[in-house]
Amino acid sequence: MFKTRLFAGFIIIEVAALAVLYLSAASGVHLKEPEMSLKRSMVRAMKLTDIAFWTEARYTRHPSQADFFAPFQDFPSSVDHFPAGSVVPPPQIHGAKR
């Protein structure tokens, strides 16, 4: 039964490692709660509306503030220049068949 014990030991180690990682994630979130609270108050105080991820174009820096047709607004039929333009899915148009 040596191999069975070896396999059981391997699975127990992996499950234990995952449990430790999960607990460390939970405690990490808990420990960072004061930091999150500061960032939340920052959003409120500075009236921020978007995250500073994609700074390559205005419609990717502030996707929530962009025009409905922002990726194509620079000139007629212009294609989307920026890879991050793909971050926003096409809007759901009510009543339109897709």
Place this chain on the structure above:
Amino acid sequence: MKGHGRIIEYALSTLARRKFKNFSVAAVFSVLIAVLSSILFLMHAYKTETLKLLDNSPEIILQNMSGGRHELIPTEYIGTLSGIAGVGQITPRYWGYYYDSLTSANYTLMAFDETMRDVKPIDGRMPAADGECAVGRGVADLRQVGIKDDIFLTLGTEQNVNLKIVGTFTANSAILTNDLVVLTKADLIKFFNMPADKATDITIEVNNPAEVSMVARKIRRTFPDSRPILKNELLRTYDNIFNWRGGIVLIMFFGAIAAFMIFVWDKATGINAEERQEIGILKAIGWETSDVLQLKFWEGVVVSLSSFLTGLILAYMHVFYFHAQFLAPVLKGWSVLFPKFEPMPYIDIYQIFVLFFLTVVPYVAACVVPSWKAAISDPDSVMR
């Protein structure tokens, strides 16, 4: 229980006989799980953090539209807006974009207002007088400047401003402030040459959150050329963005997923002659069909469960300890300024269960089903 133990022992011996093949399968399986889990972990972590943060955004942001484009909004609207029932605090925002040709990066310039005075995640302080500014960590690193250094911004001969840095936003707030330059309202208006009676947009708080959409409708009726953006829409946008982005990354790995599915399908639709003969011998020496099925079940469980757990551990380490090194270029796009990947470890157990049922269960089934076909056949004909 003892019987199960012996079958597991035999299953492990069977796997060890074809160790190169089984090890390769386990390695590919682990990498596939690691890739899929990395995408799910990263997107879920950023989505959760973003939604938690932006839940504190203003209830309504009012933009002025002209010719279908965002236009500066007259501040005289504020008087009319404050007369609408249910409207709380109204604040004009002054902000804009600046392309820095020196570093080829875009900054977001924002005017300081008194509510920002006590913002905490900052080394130094917020600007108090004209000619001062606070910058995000990304701007400070890119321009290689710090507190007490000067930063020069120019839009031409007339529109330029030399600012003394009095504060830098901390690195852990980079997700919000990485590209920000906060300067006084007078400096910003002068720099962008904005008319004195206009703002970029107006934020509106609503006293009763249940009345937000009604207030927005009233605003729309009062100012037909305006576009009220609700906080709910803003949160929905980010929910979509991360789901969409995650979907796109998953599609990029579709080839790997498809290859694995073909492999599982190939396994499910038939077993090779050697395996068939082995089943025949086991049946001939007295194994029941159920014993053979248990054997194949355990073979599948050993490979898929150990690969699944290994893949999950690799994904966790990749995303939360190694800052998603392999996925970062996909998410970054062409952004010159991009905050360091340090997602908060929010984990959705439901996603892990879904991944388990979509990978481990089909693999185990693919091991058991063809063996069942062979196990119910006559041992003599199977061995031949």
